[in-house]
Amino acid sequence: MDPSQLLYAKTHEWAFVEDQDGGKVATVGISAFAIEALTDLVYLELPKVGSQTTAGQPFGEIESVKAVSDVYAPVTGEVIAVNEELPNKLESLNDDPYAGGWIAKIKITDESGLANLLDQPAYEKQCQEEG
Amino acid sequence: MTLAKTPLYDWHHAAGGRLVDFGGWSMPVQYTSIIDEHNATRTAVGMFDVSHMARFRFDGAGAGDFLDKLLTRKASVVPMGKIRYSLVCNDEGGILDDVLIYNLGEGDNQYFWLVVNAGNRQKIAAWIEQHLPSEGVVFTDHTLETAMIAVQGPKAIAAVQPLCDVPISDLKYYSGALGTLCGEPALISRTGYTGEDGVEVTVPAAAAIAIWDQILNAAQPLGGLPCGLGARDTLRLEAAMPLYGHELSESIDPITAGLTFGVSFDHDFIGKDRLEAARDAAPPMVRVGFRCADRRVPREHCTVHIGDQQVGEVTSGTFSPTLNQPIAMGYVDPAIAVSGTAVEIDIRGKRVAAEVAPLPFYSRPRT
Known part of the structure; x- marks a missing residue:
């Protein structure tokens, strides 16, 4: 995944949206900025295949030594696949959260929320402001 | 409220420490990785700014x-x-x-x-x-004019000794001496909050950064790292040391907290009659450890259950870098304060299997 081609939620999740079977499917994960801020990852809870997501609502959780954080769904839809291997190789998220680091693929059922996602320049500006 | 800054604040900031509010002070929670800082302390040297202590x-x-x-x-x-x-x-x-x-x-x-x-x-x-009497005692607060640095780990003494005129190896655990460190007057004590050997040094605030740099220069070739409060918490929790605001509070007495060793009943002190009553009564609850098989981490306030009965509550929890599993401390009904007892801990609405574990989780190898 090329980070410049991704959309980002203000809550630090990324989404790669592509056309598939006449609809849209988003591959989603957690941004490099968030992974670096969390560090020391110990646990990731994946959503269940078939579960419904709502943009801006929690759909998983990620835990570091210090604290647990919700992972928020960047899009509204249905989970059609999850990256089963990821919880067993969380260290790979530090190297590249965009390639093997995807969490789930979500078949988008309501595209209205996509407009709330940021492009890379806007997201990087937000990250700089958060320090 | 403006956060207080220790004499080492500028160093933490320049080193990229992630600064958080702790007890009203702006303190580094970590510089790089809590796990790396933790492991450096267990295997070599960890250096901690503890100047925020009063x-x-x-x-x-x-x-x-x-x-x-x-x-x-x-x-x-x-x-x-x-x-x-x-x-x-x-x-x-x-x-x-x-x-x-x-x-x-x-x-x-x-x-x-x-x-x-x-x-x-x-x-x-x-x-x-x-409670101070009108005469005979002079009480002074030296927190702001001094800095306190904890140097902890199996190679801590080797790092500090060349800089210091106090023979540290002659200091027994929980002993202290006044001397000179890096040419400055210093209090050197064989104490710490990590479960490792090491010292805590108290030095003039104005010399704090220079002394920190000299100790760090000595520690780094030995594998030492500067460490933040994140590693301090994982280290103390593995060593089962209580933390005020978690295991300890005004609503618990030292006996119930398992700290009878810190009470001597041969003198009069504030609260003594209540502590005697607690000593002579059956404890209402007991401080224990928990180990979890899963990787979800129990945190403060998670409740502990057997079946549909709540039997306790977690006061501190973390992921233990040494044991590579979640660990926690908390209080439980005395009846289940038996190592190996299977319990469930409610973590954000989901129960995980855990067992009551003996404390501490980690003891350093004795040489």
């Missing part, structure tokens, strides 16, 4: 008697150069703070030194003022 001094002929009344430990019989863990209790026996009391100096220059938790500095200072 440092009080008591001079005068009445200081020993006054501290005897204030502390659960009898300060007046602490031998010269020795340090004791103690509690400060209120009239109801609730813990106002856990502290270290030092007997320092010699002859006419003898004095007592008290190290108090950062977040309790104002509360304890006010408690002291409230």
